[in-house]
Amino acid sequence: MNLHAWATSDAPKIDGILDDGVWMDPINVTNLTASVSDRLLNGDDPSKYIYEGFFTQNWPNNNEKSNQKTKVQVAYDDYAIYVSAQLYDTAPDSIRTNMGARDSGGNGADVFVVSFDTYNKQQDCFEFVVSASGVQSDRMRGTSGWDGNWNEVWSSAVKVNEEGWAVEMAIPYRALRMPDAKEQVWGINFGRVIQRKGETSYWNNIDANKSGYVNQFGSLRGLYDIKPPLRLSLSPYISNVAVGKQGSNKIANTFSGGADLKLGLGQSFTLDVSLVPDFSQVQADNEVLNLSAYEVQYGEFRDFFTQGTTIFNKWGQFYSRRIGQNHIAPSDDLLEEHEEYKFKPTDAPLINSIKLTGRTEKGLGIGILNSITNESFGIIEDTLTGERRDVKADPLTNFNIISIEQNLANNSKIGFMNSNVYRGQGYKNSNVTSGDFSLYDRTNTYRIRGFGGLSQEFKPLLDNTAEDEELKVLGYRYDIGGGKVSGKWRYWASTNVESDKYNPNDMGFNGSNNAINIRTNASYNIYQAKGIYQRYWARVGYDENWLYNPRSFMSRRVWADGDMLFKNFWSVYMNVATTPQVSYDYFGPREEGYRFKQLPSQDGGITINSDGRKKYSMSFRTSFWQRPEFDQFDEFYRYGQTYRMTDKFELNHTISWNNQKNEKGYVTTIKDSNDEVEDVIYGNRGVTTLENNFWTQYTFTNKMFLKLRLRHYWRQVNYTDFFDLTKDGDLLSSNYSDINDEGEKEHDTNYNTFNMEVSYSWEFLPGSFFTALWRNQLGSSSHNSHYTFNNNMNEMWKEAQVNTLSLRVMYFLDYQQVKKGFSRM
Template identity: 35%
Template sequence: MPTGNKTPAGRVLFILLLLLICSGTATVGAQQKKSIEAVRTPDKMKIDGRLDEPSWPDAPSAGDFIIYNPHNGVPSSKRTEVRVLYDNDALYIGAMLYDEAPDSIFMELGERDEGDINADHFWIEISPFNDGLNGEMFKVSSTNVQIDNKLTTGDSWGHNDTWDAVWESHTSIVAEGWIAEIRIPYSALRFPGAENQLWGINFWREVRRNRETSSWNFVTKEFGATIAHLGELTGIRDIEPPLRLSLVPYVSGYLEHVSDEPGVGTSYNGGLDLKVGLTESFTLDATLIPDFGQVQSDDHVLNLSPYEVRYNEKRPFFMEGTELFNKGNIFYSRRIGGTPHLVRDVHGMIEDSEIVTRNPAEVSLLNATKISGRTDGGLGIGLFNAVTNSTWAEVENVLTGETRHIRTEPLTNYNMLVLDQTMKNDSYVSLMNTNVIRAAEKDEHFYTANVTGFEALLKSANRLWSASAGGSLSQKYYSAAETALGHSIGFNAGKTGGRFRTDYNFSLLSDTYDPNDMGYLRSNNEISHSLDFGYNTYEPFGNFMSTRTAVEFNYSQLYNPMAFTSADVELSGMVIFMNYWSFSLDLEFSPWGENDYFEPRTSDMSMYYHRPAAVEAGFRGDTDKSKRFYIEASGEYYRAWSDYGQHGYMWAFQPEFKVSRHFSFDYSISVEKMFNDIGYVSADPAEGITFGKRNVSTITNTVSGALVFTASSYLTLRGRHYWSRADYDGNYYTLQTDGALLDRIYSTTVDNSDVNTNFLNIDLIYTWRFAPGSELSLAWKNAIRGEGEQIITNGLENFSELFSMPQTNSISLKILYYLDYQNFRKLFRSK
């Protein structure tokens, strides 16, 4: 039997792999960091987009930009000059972005942090600790729209756009192109307390009309996030990290009307956000009596699955500066101020003569605090604490008129600690812990929960190979004598850079592992393996700008009892054309089907439903987003091989219109149909677990628009209607121990399984950023939610019925004002 690489085919394969690895190594090794010196300025700097202060010509310029996209590694087609100044308070960046056709520069306006508008862009990536893992990005459009992000190593760009800093910028169009002038106060940065600073920095430019993106220090597409490719900023010396102290007090008022209740309710709120620099590198952020009533409404859905729906975080305090707390995947901030534990159990806790008169669906947040930063040695430390108030339902006895209260959530304290040590080659090791303490007698609902975890990532010197490992231990303390322990383990290794990529991933979640008191885990009790191979091209050829192909093999089993659950193969491919259109295809095949232990909803995993072998195919296509009109479209098709004939499809279509530089809107529709779907209906000790056959239809329509008056004043609209119905066809089954189904008679007159669900949300918000960090917002929100057992198949009839359902309308005004200690100090010093 042939072994090793003795066969011709084996030798050829070995040589090809060696060439791929060596070519990637050569690419990385050829890179050299550029360096630019910052010059101290004695001038009183005015940020006006003119660069006319005497110090600007004294600073050396950074030029010779290199294209990132489309022709990675080729000199930029546009000349760019960037200079850096500094004083005791701030860093100043002046960029002259030459363009032979300044009248052709794209000039669309957008909201704050709207980075995909049709405008040219210039931005800075900066890492004061120069560790290749953490930093900040400050980006400005040709129309002076500001965008700022935290930089991480999460993906190819590694941007976390939930961070907002207070900084200044101004842009102007001139005969030679356009100018960007930026002031970044030291209070927006964290940096070592060294006499001579050495920071990582890179400058970027996007020419929107030809979609060319280039950078000062070369960034290869073949590996790593952009923060791993920074040049160096020298010359900054004898600066002291300033006292970072800022307050953002707010006041807000609400008018609210619920359609089936008389009158209009009013409420007023006031609170404070506080930011304090504890040291040059560590910051305390706190919010006291916060008000998040104006955040975008959640996209609610009809959930027929056994899993909890995960909703994205939209509250600013929990989105900004939380990079450290995302380590280990044990922190889900929506747990804080979420739904009370017993909100759905109240009706089962009352007498026949009692009714529930009040049952709050949301816990009140009293305060939250986070401390985060990084030492000169690269040790990141994060501390988080939040306190939520007790929540009570009110119950009235209709015979006596007496009322009583049922506690649905006690006073609760949430805590998290993270330690994250950076190492060379963009590697790190982290330790994290979450702890939830409820001020109540411990029982099955109110207990103390603790999760401790670690993760580590190691990369090779050329960043082409990596290995990571992690694990967590969850603990629940119901009483001094009763605890529940669970654990998770994960491992990943492979070639994660270059054109050819491959990696193996292993994950183990015990049946008792539960981080969900402060985290989110869709399901536990699983062991999974995956092995994938991919090949990417980054250089344009023919009509193709870049391509990506991959194949992935997955195998999963239950942890307890040890049993097979699924095995599948996934194929995917994507291409970006030279005209910036893109198209992707995905194919997934499950030849042995799936033994689903979660759909039967048994706590001991004693039953499973065998899903038949199936295939699923999907596509996605986009046109050029730099055009005034572009389209996104996608679709999927699913078919199972069974006697029940399960099949379905989904399609989505989204056109966007950029009507003018001030006004844009988009409309999206998605339609999902599943025919002869089999799912859980009910469970009874005598009759067993009942499944039913149903047709599930979901249609979602969303309209979004923005009317932008200036870069700091805009009106936004988002309206979403979600309509989903599950129509059971009268075929019901009893689940057998081998995963099969046995026909049975099921009385739908006792329990009608059909469901028709509607959600309508409209958010109309005017925002005026009247000063740096300060904001006035006026919002109107409309919410309609309805669910019934009568199936409506006609769309017009359903829409007309929608407005007969209970709805909530609210109008709110919120004003917050940014107060910074450094501004007051300079004001008094000038006087």
């Protein structure tokens, strides 16, 4: 489908009332006597400029006509592109107008979406969303992924009227990237969500049976003489952070200031610079007691590292939490007699970060990110004299990553990436280089994709007489896969190989290496309603895992799952799986040459979701896992609920309980005086985990909200027996005792962490915010694994609480807006 935009010299007033001249009579069809920009207006067809009709559903009834009509128009001038939409509704009183924070999407409200593929490459787009309550969201999406953290400053307004509701949007060109050409043709699509119907529909049909999103857009024509503007904005800030600990009269107070700078380089690229970064108001991590052999991966909440970084987020090569994380914490080997650590840093201070991202009109995407962290130090104290000394925990460190990606025809692409961490001579440095591709056929029915990476670790010596050995380690990984990705029947197969030396973890995230993984699955997908269901899919798969070095079998698994959406908008997801033979865990023992023999097991579960259109909705999940020969049985339950009390106020709660009976897990390693392994100790343990999450939000206006978040995590670990693990993987009776000098079972654990956050946000001017955060944190860990819930809460609340209050003001300055304001004076 095609739609033509219209040049206007009289920009519409963005108020949600579609009475502006450009919308009422966009091309002056009653008086066509002139020409504009060498385009003859006489006899032009006004239907090219106005679409009015029914969109096509993508959800729930794929390819069917929308329940309501929609009218859309697009205009433009030298500053911005303007969009108007009349979203007709035969029941205006039923339009959902739930409020929410910026970037919350619909949050239960009706929604209008406009998407621009400005280079018309059918792969990536800028997407702007407005809800019927006026809440804005923006994102980038396409083959590079979904970047909901991408934010721009633009204008919009909505109005509920007798015919439904109307929306007006003004999107300045600095929020987009576009070619510099006399005439431009963009890919475009409009979307609409009618919440009470559970319906998502599009102007140009997005067929769920086909692979891809942007490749199913229509075209926007009639764009002439648009000049990409100078894109320059500055967001200076000031903040004050006060931290106090219960029982202490001291309050640590920090006042700081800085700025975020955005500068457009040419028509395609944006330079982001964070000067004196401030991350005092990021969400607290959901910390857990980790009993596994694998690192816990936490989410990223720092804006600089979440916005515009999808080009880096491929194949685990970029884990932004590494930047600012303590990497080389001082070891106990530095302690002398009668010494102990008084302080060990967990973070390395971030000095600055620079990011360059963008994509040319030829489809070449480039991303460069560089960050520098400062030195960090630990403090050692002599317990006899009280004398203290500093030891370096981390040197000055430079983190750098470069990603290049070229779009190809048919939604395909090829890419290259390099990440480098440099700490200088005498420290470990690393480099990871990789390439990847994703190729589709002309109909986007079949796809093959591949990845190959080489990791290097090296340590330049301080001088020729240095005692440390020079470190040079090379590792590699490759992954190849392909299959059918469109249609009712779909299938996929892939192989992933990681050498025992592959290590991207200085800047990336890889849970474990030294493995060969084989994955295959087939699915059947129905997106048309019939009988009691709206749509469903079912899938079966087979996985097999081998140790890379030495080449040894680890496990194989057969599984199936499926999901069905019913006519009443309830849905059910089910899964079952079995490991039908003996498996071997080479990672759990934590020692080379050991493995743990795991007998056959089965697992399964079911998730039930109620109708999310209702004021009250819930989600229930129950699952089990068992290994009969060990009498192991894990049961898991989770209940989540949302209650939208009013358009402005909602309550959310999730509670989960997990009970692991007779789990066999690693306890400790006993070594001799030569640091050689004598015994690897495993234990029979019961593990119970309770997690409560509660959050609520009151939205005063679409520019102001107050949010409360609570989280309590409680895990108990209780050991009953201990075993010596043989190298063949068997468990033998052990004389190991876990009773410490105080008579406690030192491996039994009663662990708690509690966070409470209250945050306030007010967008007092477009892109300018006043924000406040109060955070209360406490935690406890003891060997009292027999505690009841009441005992546990009493113990936890005895711990010292840490309170943090952060206030921040950020002001947005846009060069084009300032220039436009001065020109009117």
